[in-house]
Amino acid sequence: MKRRLLALGVAFLIALAGQLMWKLMLGRATADGATAKTSSNAHPVPVTVGLAERGNVPVYLTGLGTVQAFNTVTVNSRVDGELTRVAFLSS
DSSP, X not given: OHHHHHXXXXXXXXXXXXXXXXXXXXXXXXXXHHHHHHHHSOXXXXXXXXXXXXXXXXXXXXXXXXXOOSSOOOOOOSSSSXXXXXXXXXX
């Protein structure tokens, strides 16, 4: 009984290793084929020559995100009704 169980376990491990190797080889073949297709369809990029100039270059940064204030304040009214305007001075 123990020999059968051991043989079954070894067979399972061999099958698992074979499947893993097959998937790795299949993935490598697909990657090589994709690289070959990309390089065969690539067109040369035209290059031009220009003179170097000295000058200011504007720097623009764009991005997505959120902004949160360092300091916040809660404004509560002391009477019933709608708060229509909050006047404050920034320092």
